[in-house]
Amino acid sequence: MRNAGAVLFFLLLVMPGLGLAQERVVRLAGVISEARMLPLIEALSVNLPGTRLVYERLTSAQVAAAAARGNDVPFDLAFLSSPDIAVSIANEGHAVMDEVAGAMADRQWRGEVFSFWSDPAVIVVRRAAFEGRLPQTRIELVRLLEQDSVRFARRVGVVNVGIDDIGYLLASQDSIRTSLYWRLVRAFGGAKARIYDTTDDLLEALQAGELDVVYNVPLSALHAGGVLPKGMEILVPQDYVLAVPWTALIPKGARNLHETRILLQMLLAPDGRAALSAAGFVPPVQPTRFEGLQKIELGPELLVFRDMIKRSKFLDAWFQMIVG
Structure with missing residues (x-):
């Protein structure tokens, strides 16, 4: 017994955590930067004593590929x-169902995909570039670009819809909501629009004063990016405003399912809004400006434009009109 006690004492010296409650870890993955995610993690951790949240930035494709691996x-x-x-x-069977979270979410699909935020897509313009005639609708923007493509040459910015997932989603949703979309894309081409790989790159160019028009920018990215440069203004299109649902899901290979469910439900609870605001998910200052909000619904209809043939044709048309 004395020897056993000595062994236990030695183990406690070299392994201080032995005999104590093991720290629980919940591993998070997302597409936004670690710096932007940190305030959200800190806000959520306050209500999860004994649980450590670890975050890794991954692309959407990496998240999908990892979820498909199973265990x-x-x-x-x-x-x-x-x-x-x-x-x-x-849809491919890689997500865990959570009925409680499904009842809490503003929108959800099959109790497996949960929307925790609706992100409006807006237009940012430089007031001086429009000589007091700021466009309020897409048709007004199209006409201004068509009438003065020389003045706007290389001063319009868009994300590469072949690379940026949100850019592609917004472009495809635009194409089924308005017959003007392809005319707008052609107007971007006429103005020799600059194409950026990510929204972050686009906003960096905006901050540097290189652009007069930026189309379909998620409002949360603008909030996270800080104060707009002097002379820039956010335009909320009066014809319609697309709102992208940010979603959360638990993969079937989750190791710490109990704490993960608690975390997900905390995120969806009313108190979770304060934590989300720390990461740039802030409600519009003037909500009445977003009366034309059209929320993109969760469901299998979103898979239509993920068909490889349809996606290829869409991208071919987009690049042909912009790059020519």
Whole structure:
């Protein structure tokens, strides 16, 4: 017994955690930066004593590929800004059902994909570039670009819809909501629009004063990016405003399912709004400006534009009109 006690004492010296409650870890994955995610993690951790939240930034494609691996998934909860990819993951049978979270979410699909935020897509313009005639609708923007493509040459910015998941989703949703969309894309081409790989790159160019028009920018990205440069203004299109649902899901390979469910439900609870605001998910200052909000619904219809043939044709048309 004396020897056994000595062994236990030695183990406690070299392994201080032995005999104490083991720290619980919930692994998070998402498409936004670690710096932007940190305030949200800190806000959620306050109400999860004894649980450590670990975050890794992954692309949507990496999240989908990891979820498909089954038991070898490197995260317990995924945050996706691309609802079509989240629906695809669940549709292929790789997401866990949570009925409680489903009842709490503003929108959900099959109790497996949960929307925790609706992100409006807006237009940012430089007031001086329009000589007091700021466009209020897409048709007004189209006409201004068509009438003065020389003045706007290389001063319009868009994201590469072949790379950026949100850019592609918004472009495809635009194309089924307005017959003006392809005329707008052609106007971008006439103005020799600059194409950026990510929204972050687009906003960096905006901050540097290189652009006069930026189309379909998620409002949360603008909030997270800080104060707009002097002379820039956010335009909320009066014809309609697309709102992208940010989603969360638990993969079937989650290791710490109990704590992950608690975390997900905390995120969806009314108190979770304060935590979300720390990461740039802030309600519009003037909500009445967003009366034309059209929320993109969660469901299998989002998979239509993920068909490889349809996607290829869409991208071919987009690049042909912009790049020529």
